[in-house]
Amino acid sequence: MLFNSIDFAIFLPIVFVLYWFVVNKNLKHQNILIALASYVFYGWWDWRFLALILFSTLVDYGIGVSLGKEHNLNRRKILLWISILVNLGFLGFFKYYNFFIDNFKSAFTFFGSAINANSLNIILPVGISFYTFQTLSYTIDVYKKRLEPTKDFISFAAFVSFFPQLVAGPIERATNLLPQMLSKRQFEYNDAVDGLRQILWGLFKKIVIADNCATYANLIFNNSADYSGSTLVLGAVFFTFQIYGDFSGYSDIAIGTSRLFGFKLMQNFAFPYFSRDIAEFWRRWHISLSTWFRDYLYIPLGGSRGGTWMKVRNTFIIFIVSGFWHGANWTFVIWGALNAIYFLPLLLTKRNRQNMEVVAGDSYFPSKKEIGQMSLTFSLTVIAWIFFRADNIEHALNYLREIFSSSLFSIPLYQGVNFLKVLFPLLLIFITIEWLGRKREFAIEKVKIKFRPFRYLFYYSLLILIYWFASENVDQQFIYFQF
Structure with a gap:
């Protein structure tokens, strides 16, 4: 369902009226309504992919609960990696399978060999890059003990599928949006x-x-x-x-x-x-994604704390991964690398925060x-x-x-x-x-x-x-x- 469509112009007032005038006295009922409305909103595009977002929700909810009970570091790491592999596995299959297959075949052809590997007619689920990163932020924050895992499945499902930002962001952190799901809301004119x-x-x-x-x-x-x-x-x-x-x-x-x-x-x-300057641009453009990569990739890699080589390496990694996140095409990788080249002189001369x-x-x-x-x-x-x-x-x-x-x-x-x-x-x-x-x-x-x-x-x-x-x-x- 598109924001700029007649469908949404009808959908939004209906949900609004039900939310504030029918279920407004019960937080659980409000969250159930949000979750149901979000699934209708997403299913309006293609109902078949509702199973995908539901499965991702179940996996990360279950892992969050398990992390809350588990204190052994090795078992906690295993749980974290299950979440990462499941979420990125789905994202990789739907978004990048054909890209890797086609480039794999091209590489073998370049070296004089030919292999049989068929591309698939894969439909990319709308918003998969956004809600995948949103659920990953929850699991990582629970693992790092920045956030207490929730046992309220309805609230968690509403957090993952929240229809206003489900298909194109902002990529919300669990530390910001999930507590709001768990708290009573009052209408503010x-x-x-x-x-x-x-x-x-x-x-x-x-x-x-x-x-x-x-x-x-x-x-x-x-x-x-x-x-x-x-x-x-x-x-x-x-x-x-x-x-x-x-x-x-x-x-x-x-x-x-x-x-x-x-x-x-x-x-x-x-x-x-x-x-x-470009550093300021990236503090102001797609802030939710830029800060996500900063907190969950750039800083864990060492950020800018190390020597010159580490700064250069980490800068290129974060920009190239950001480019690749946008799509399975080398043009996005070049776009990311070009922005890294723009950014490096500012970083190396310590003018990136001027x-x-x-x-x-x-x-x-x-x-x-x-x-x-x-x-x-x-x-x-x-x-x-x-x-x-x-x-x-x-x-x-x-x-x-x-x-x-x-x-x-x-x-x-x-x-x-x-x-x-x-x-x-x-x-x-x-x-x-x-x-x-x-x-x-x-x-x-x-x-x-x-x-x-x-x-x-x-x-x-x-x-x-x-x-x-x-x-x-x-x-x-x-x-x-x-x-």
Whole structure:
């Protein structure tokens, strides 16, 4: 079920009414409703994969209970590894089986041998990368004794399958979300209003910004051989805003929806395109995944505590694994490695934590230095996104080769794109609103329009734009559903 669909527009109010007006006096009944609603939400896409998420829930619940009773270190390690192997085993099979088989066959062919190994027609379960990491965080935290295991299966099942963030995050930690499942929730009017406001902004990002950028980005990337370098630059910029609007828009809708039910999820995006260096970018982009890899992979590997070699090694590992997490394609691995290359100079010169505060925190406008830093960081990010979007490495290299040719200085010309009349003004409005709201959790959290009619005019304008463009791009899937 898509957030930007009629189905969800009907589903959400029904669950909301049942949650606050029918089962509101009983915590267990509320959690049962959340779990059932989450399974309906997930099964709407493909009911066959409900068994997969249920099995993962049963395994990690059982292992958590066993870890709570077991004090022998070796047996605790065995339990932890069972959870890791089961969860990553499912993830590896559904997401990477064909990738490894195809590359295995290619390697043997390269060395003059041929092997018979058939690929499988595997459907990737939506959200498997997200809920797998969420359940793993629970088992690891219980193993490390950061969290007491729960014996409440219903609450645990609701935590694993919580529908607002089930298929594309944020990847919630058990230490944050599970205690909320176990605690009585009270309806808070102000939280609900903030939630609706965040949902509104998320829908605007997705339907008005991302889907419009997608039209142009797809046209240019899918026909990149026909265009000049200057046009390809625009295509890459379109995709840069598409993926941000699409993914951060999903996160805003997920977080806002959670607020309607009395839950507080972690912030997943913090205006990353206003970053002044790549280190700051990665503190602001897909925060739930970045911090997950930091806490459960980078720090256990030694982090940046060792010598230069260890710092370099761990940096490349975390970025390449992050890239591979996104999909079974070498383009994602290159994307991750490229970001590691961007990040290393900052780490080795100990400047990776120099921009911790919001840019231009005491001013409406950035300084010339900050403009230069943001422009450089944005440009490097755009180049990396080309590998992320390209069909394969050859496509990406050809795309970049044309950009850095003499045609870069030509006037971008292409048919079928109403850029100046529609998308350019929309992007300017979007960037302006994001800049003005960069100190908040989301851009329109606190709209500084004191005259109430104008403030409501602003909200209704967003609604009209969402309705207008939704009718043109019906039920466009979110990019991160494929991950």
